[in-house]
Amino acid sequence: MELSGNTVICSSSNHTLNSKGGGCPWEVSDKARLCRFLCYGSEGDVYTAREEGRVSMEGAGALLSLLQEGRGTEVVEEIKRFTQDERAVRLSPCFFALALCSQHSELKTRQAAFKAFKEVCRDPAHLFSVIQYKKELKESMKCGIWGRSLRKAVSDWYNEQDAMSLAVAVTKCKQREGWSHQDLLRLSHTKPTNEAIAVISKYVTKGWKEVQAAYADKENSEEVVKVLLYLEVVEKVKHSCDETVVINLIEEHKLERAQLLTDHLKSKQVWRALLKEMPLQSVLGILGKMTSNKILEPGSSETRAVCERIQSETALKKAKIHPFSILLASENYKRGQGYQGKTKWEPDSSILKAMDFAFYKSFVNVEPVDKRFVVAVDVSTSLSSVVPGTSVSTAVAAAAITMIYARTEPDTHVLAYSEGALIPCSVSPDMTLAQTTAELVKIPAGSTDCTLPVTWATENGKAVDVFIVLTNNPVWTCTISPVQSLKKHRQMSGANSKLLMCGLTSIGHAIADTEDRGLLSICGFDLGALCVIRNIAQDLI
Known part of the structure; x- marks a missing residue:
């Protein structure tokens, strides 16, 4: 379901999301x-x-x-x-x-x-x-x-x-x-x-x-000699039309794409040389183009080498690649077409397998913040709904986000809910992305009361630091205002609780407007959203 706007409906006229009254516990200071x-x-x-x-x-x-x-x-x-x-x-x-x-x-x-x-x-x-x-x-x-x-x-x-x-x-x-x-x-x-x-x-x-x-x-000193030699190599590449010479210089001196001429990049062999030392994050971004241009062909030594790098735990750690980043690259590659529609390719099964393996391996790069999380999911069962600007369905995105916290934060509760019903989910750290997705889409979406997870935690005596609500529903209904529900939970638990409301299909409309520093909205989802969640969990924003 596409989110064309986010309407906030509260059952009580005395509590609205843009209210500055009600004794909000956290003032939004100039520093914040x-x-x-x-x-x-x-x-x-x-x-x-x-x-x-x-x-x-x-x-x-x-x-x-x-x-x-x-x-x-x-x-x-x-x-x-x-x-x-x-x-x-x-x-x-x-x-x-x-x-x-x-x-x-x-x-x-x-x-x-x-x-x-x-x-x-x-x-x-x-x-x-x-x-x-x-x-x-x-x-x-x-x-x-x-x-x-x-x-x-x-x-x-x-x-x-x-x-x-x-x-x-x-x-x-x-x-x-x-x-x-x-x-x-x-x-x-x-x-x-x-x-x-x-x-x-x-x-x-x-x-x-x-x-x-x-x-x-x-x-000249040794350092000057090194600099002179390097600059000479860069100049030699700039003036060389000999493919073999260019490739040898790339491999010997680890030259990068930005140091070459446009004409050099028309050569498949030059690209193959560049791929060997190209940063892993950059490799993930051009897999489609490399497959389309037949630089990466099924069963070739280049494809095998790229797959080995993608699956290498050492390479993944060195590049600090986040699992969500791999998911975005994988789903885009799987799509078989660039966003502009000009570049098309047949996804290579070995590359897809390598990226799937890398997704799970890369969880070692997620540094826990050691907070108590509740991830509450309300997504449509339709996989035709995608997170804007990506090739990732909202269901898969919600599953991946859930996995990130379930696998890296020891104190995480996962909830699925709709139409007032809220059910704890059995999402365990050893589940695959497909298994997690299937678990989360069991309940069809309806109206979304974003305060339900907070109420659930309060009524069940669970102290929570961060509530993350994931939905693609365009209408948020609130029995009480999120600020009031957070305030009640803070008083009960003694926790400095925060609530992040994530409209996965949002195209930029505000879901919240409040003077409580612990309430923040995320429209759409990307790697930056995870940084925002991390910052708010650590009281940095």
Whole structure:
């Protein structure tokens, strides 16, 4: 059933979801709004899956309030935490906030922001993004960009990198957001602090020929020799039309797709060479294209190698791939067609088998938060309903989400409910995805009272930290308001309970609007939604 809107109906006119009264136990402070903003780009209590957009001043009220209160250094610390601890679903809000802090009138805030550049901007794309946000903020804040502090921050960013890592970075990500390394090095007046960084700086600003001329007759250090050799390889690839030469250089120096020319990527053999060292997450994203282009053919050595990597517990751990990420890739590959409809392929059974195996193996990558969970599921028995932007049915998505908590959080109760009936489900950690799906779709969907799981826990004396309600029903009926049901459960159990209402087929309409920090809505579902749940479970947003 498609969700075209989310209507909230409460049986009592005295309690509505947007009520600010009723003694809500958790005030939504400016700090909480800031953390929501840094996490998913909105200060509101609704997370919309796959929603990308340019961040602007209009959505950053709490951030501005905190800066006006003189709490800028506190804001910078939160930015660092959200980027470094992988709390952020999207990094753009953090980059915007850092740019804003770096242009604030208070000196301490500016100093903290510029000092944080190298910690927040972990690769060139991040740095380019912050600089672009500074440019966009220039007019509204009536300030310049390239003052002494920014020049120093950018110079330090380049100078404090490991030389070989920087050589790889500048050849992989040459420009972004309208900025290039040449722009940044020139505008920051960067003076390299060692010879290896000087080589890279000259390469970026003057080109390879000037580097050759400057260092050909010098007695260079070991580090400089390594950098020169690497840059020479990158240049050789750029000017080579010989497929064998390109493949040998890829394999010997672990070159990546971004360092090659478009013409190189027309070669199947080049793609086969790239696949060997390509990050596993990237491999999962192009399996359909590789199958369509006959690069991965049934029974081929390349297909066997890819299947081995996908199934490797070591590779899965190293890449930190989440089971939900594998599910999304697997269901998309199984579909046999790209979202634009142009690329089509016949799914390879061995790849599907490998991805199924990897799904279960990857649960080791889910770090438990050690909270008490209730996952309550109300989904349609129809598998034609899919989570927007994916190839995953709502039934399978609900089963996978349920499994994630049942397998990784020791204290998890799974409930299925509809039309006022609520039944505990026997979802055990050793069940397969198919078995879990079958267990959850036994009860047909009806009207969805999102407070039923909370009432069940309260009446049965079960203290719960996090309630997760999963549904594809467009109408939510509430015998009492979610805030009131949460308040009652908190008083009974002594727990700081939260309620997350997930409309799996929602296309962005709000389900909740409340001043209780423990109530949050998720519209649609993606990997970011799991990050949001984790953050709210740990009181981080």
